[in-house]
Amino acid sequence: MIVGALIQAGLSGVRRALPLPPACDDDPANLSEDQRRDLGIVPLPATLTEALKALESDPIASAWMPEPMRRSYLDLKRLEQELAESQSPEELCRRHAASY
């Protein structure tokens, strides 16, 4: 899915003729807020909840998936998030190491 999303993101940028943003040759964590803003650097979602909200509120990214995939994927990821919220970090850690 990562390869599919990556390519779709590229196609979307090219179709809309987005300009190439400025290059950043430093770790964004070392830059000031102002420098990051000038470079157009936005932090990635810090939680799955934020990531799912970002996907749902983005009509472009949402259109990459066929509707049955988008809906079932979001339902699954929401359940994953609910389950995670009811578990301790130790339990989450143990279960993920067992599955992955």
Add this chain to the structure above:
Amino acid sequence: MGIGMAHGATHGITMLGWSDYVGLIRCRAVPTHQLEARLEHGLGWAVAGQALTPFAELAPNPWGPMAEVRQVPDPSAHVVLPAYDGRAPFDLYLCDSRYPDGTTWECCTRGFARQALAALESVFGLRFIGAFEHEFTLITDTITPAPPFSVEALRVAPRFTADLADALTQAGLEPETVEPEYGYLQYEVTTAPAMGLAAADRAILTREVIREVARWHGMRATFSPKPRLDAVGNGAHLHFSFADADGSNVTFDPSTAASGSRTGRPPSGSALQRRAIQSARHGASTWSTGRGTPPPAPT
């Protein structure tokens, strides 16, 4: 990328696998002598399985227990490892999920990548080139951990690392490095770039070969982004570029500040990359977002 042994084999078991929404490789399996009959139409599969979390829970889904598609093995995404030390051979195909009439199921993850790659080629005449780096941690009681990146860290598991390099090579996955990483019992494997869908297939098959070789040695390889709360996390890096119809790399343009070609020609550039990385995080598990806090593991 198969090494061409399964066809005609008369014993053993062949796995027909697919990568699901949570990035686990699930499978059905057939006696290898029956594989030939399965290559064309595959095996039926109850699609509600696509609603499984990484554990045992099933998410709400529209499919119910009866809806099925076919899992059709693709001979271009096949690895065979011969029997190791008396163990059974490892024989795995990746599948496309198709309706009985051959059209792709809308929720097939391989189909999702295939469709995007086809658009890239048909609209822009470009082909994707990708190479993955995989970090993983060995779970074992039998190895004493050693300092990061050290010769000692590699040589405390000498048979495992040597067998892993051999198995990846034999499977046609073109390993470039097998090396100690920053974390205790953490290692990294990089493979050569591959073109198009083969790049994604190679990433999936590489992970499964790593797991198998760890099993040979009585260990587990985990790719969990945080295998223990006090452990260095595991990540996967994807390096990518684009080639034209002749196979020439078209991503590099020395006339731009970042040496990346402008949009309108090849889809490179950081706008693409930022969006792409964000998309990748959409696919992350709850636990991988827990890893995204500094300090990151050096890689």
